[in-house]
Amino acid sequence: AFQHNHKELYHAPMEDDERAAVQHFVDAPDTTCHGCVWYEDGTPNTLAFIPSEPPEVEGELSFSYVGALLTSSPCTAHQRSEQADSLIDHPDYILNAGSNGLPLAEHQPSWLLKQDVLVVDARGQEKGGMLILQPVFTMQAGDLWGQEDVASRPRWLRSILATNRRHVQKHGHAMVIRWLPSKPQLQQWQQDQCGQLSKEECAKKYERENFTWEKMKMVEEYLQNSQNFSHVMILDADAALVRDHDILGKMAAELHAQHRDVFFTNEDWLLGGATRLNTGVFLARNTQWSKDLFSDTFEAHQRGPDTLKSWRIGVKDLQCTSNEQICLNDVLAAQNLSAHVILASGISYNRGGCTVEHCGEGVSDESMQEKGLQDERLEVLHFMGDHTLADKVLCDGPRDLTGEGPKGYGCSVAGSL
Numbered sequence: 001a002f003q004h005n006h007k008e009l010y011h012a013p014m015e016d017d018e019r020a021a022v023q024h025f026v027d028a029p030d031t032t033c034h035g036c037v038w039y040e041d042g043t044p045n046t047l048a049f050i051p052s053e054p055p056e057v058e059g060e061l062s063f064s065y066v067g068a069l070l071t072s073s074p075c076t077a078h079q080r081s082e083q084a085d086s087l088i089d090h091p092d093y094i095l096n097a098g099s100n101g102l103p104l105a106e107h108q109p110s111w112l113l114k115q116d117v118l119v120v121d122a123r124g125q126e127k128g129g130m131l132i133l134q135p136v137f138t139m140q141a142g143d144l145w146g147q148e149d150v151a152s153r154p155r156w157l158r159s160i161l162a163t164n165r166r167h168v169q170k171h172g173h174a175m176v177i178r179w180l181p182s183k184p185q186l187q188q189w190q191q192d193q194c195g196q197l198s199k200e201e202c203a204k205k206y207e208r209e210n211f212t213w214e215k216m217k218m219v220e221e222y223l224q225n226s227q228n229f230s231h232v233m234i235l236d237a238d239a240a241l242v243r244d245h246d247i248l249g250k251m252a253a254e255l256h257a258q259h260r261d262v263f264f265t266n267e268d269w270l271l272g273g274a275t276r277l278n279t280g281v282f283l284a285r286n287t288q289w290s291k292d293l294f295s296d297t298f299e300a301h302q303r304g305p306d307t308l309k310s311w312r313i314g315v316k317d318l319q320c321t322s323n324e325q326i327c328l329n330d331v332l333a334a335q336n337l338s339a340h341v342i343l344a345s346g347i348s349y350n351r352g353g354c355t356v357e358h359c360g361e362g363v364s365d366e367s368m369q370e371k372g373l374q375d376e377r378l379e380v381l382h383f384m385g386d387h388t389l390a391d392k393v394l395c396d397g398p399r400d401l402t403g404e405g406p407k408g409y410g411c412s413v414a415g416s417l
Contacts, residue, residue, distance in 0.1 A: 014360060036321070053305055054193075099179050101153035102136065103161055103409050111227050112176065119161070119175040120168050130173045130248050131229045132164065133218045136237045137181055137211050155413060156238075159391040160383070162402035162410025163240045171246040174229075182217055185210045189304030189321075212323050213301050215279060220294040223286050231255075236280040238383040239350070240394060242401060247379050251283045251349070254342060261289045261340045264328075265350035265380075271362040277332060277343060279325045280382045281350040289313065289340050297327055313337075345377075353383030356393055373397065 014022075040046035040055050048055060105118045112118060123129035136157070161177075168175040186206060194202035215234045222232045231252050241247050251263045263283040267273030284290040292312035300308040300320040307319040315335050320327035331337070346352075347368065352359060355368040368375060373393070383390045394401045395411035402410035 099177075101158075102177055102179060103158075103165055111225060113221050113225065114178070114182065115180040116176050116178045119177055120165050121174040122169045122172045123174055124172055127227050128230055129227075130231045130233065130252065131222055131227075132168055132173060132175045132233045132235055132248070133178065133215075133222060134161070134164065134175070134235045134237055134239075135178045135181075135211070135214050135218065136161075137179065137214070154388075155395070155411070156383070156388050156390040158412075159394040159402060159410040160238060160240045162404055162408065163242070163394050164235065166401070166403045167241040167247070170244075171249065173248055176222075178214065178218055181211060181214050187302055187304055189306065209323050212279070212325070213298065216294050216298045216301070216324050219284055220291065220298060223284060223291050223294070229286055231283055231285055233283045234279070234281065235380075236382060236384070238353070238387050238390065239280050240381050240383070240390065240401070241379070242373060242381045242394075243379050247349075248283065250379070251344075252285070254344070255283070255285050258342060260342050261285050261287045262293065263342045263344060263349075265344050265346045267346045267350070268364055269347045269351045269355060269368060271364050273346065273364070277325065277329050278346060278350050278382075279328060280384060281380050293331075293340075297324065297331070300327060313340075348377045348379050350380055350382050351378055353381050353386040353389050353393065356381070357386075357389060373399075 036054070037050060038048040038052055038054055040048055099115075099117050102117060103119050105120055108118050109121070165175060186203060187210075190206050190210075191202060194205060197205065215236075219232050219234055222229060231248065233248055233251075235241075255261070255263050261284065264277050264279075265281050267276045267278045284294070296308065296311040296313055296315070297320065300311075300318065301324070303319070304321050305319060307317055309317055311318065313331075313335075315331055318330060318334055320330070332341070332343075347365065351368065352363075354360070355363060356372040358369065363369065368378075373381075381393070383393075391411065395406070400406075400411060402408055404410055406412065
């Protein structure tokens, strides 16, 4: 069983009795979550169609959408609508550290969208070229990503940003950070499902999920940017480009050779992960199909239980009421997209950071841990669940991958310089 909000504990070792209960299945049936399971009157023999809207239930068995027993009459549809509108109109509840401590370029061009900031533009041309987007948001749950009143950012984050900046500078690409999520973050259907939770509680409930959806929005927006980028890459803020050769160029060449639109990666570095897409690293070619895919997925997120009936890319009757990764896995399961999508090896392009030390769950190839950064297959290292390992690998390992030395932005122990 996997709970998305606990992914920071990927690295935690499993107890022997828990590990003994885990089994691996070959050719397992579809286990993706396709929607909430609802019962018409709270009894097991009245299972509703999946997916479906929550039933209207009153009385002793009436619960709010977050599982708390109601002590007063359920609010009317009009009252729920009023609550939703108030949250949509006033979304400034998100705690973030602003752009403080981020490695900003001296010149910030006019083509940037919203409050995004340029880290480096080494394209050497007025338009076109490749763009890396990295969202860096501060979670309400803690200061792992930076604090509101502190100019510096944690060393693990700075080491990743500096490593990627070096790679982009060397190979003539551009790099942009989004530090402020689009508004509104909360969708109306989410607010309806929050029931009588306060504005702050509802925001916190959906914060991580909505932050991950921002990646779909960013790609959609920059594929349509006036700069006419040839390719747009998404890198999670805990993902680093760890090779000297042009990784984006290599991925783009593969898309061109196979006449595909989007380069996704799987989780084959984990046992049983070869068929599972991970959205921490992907590259989109600037085509109409790519634009349609990301427009579709974000619209499906906005609609939630109000299913998007007809997708631009041809998918029918698919709703997205969880995170963006589950949504895209559902899209791949619903329709054969092999003519448009590459699902490349995560061992190469999206490998878990724990593999350079030790992973708490089973890996598909033990040699990854033996070879570490020396593994020639490795291109992108993704420190998902192991954030604080990043600077130990990128700064304190056999080679400083930031290229700036111990007093540079990425590796300094004194904070942002």
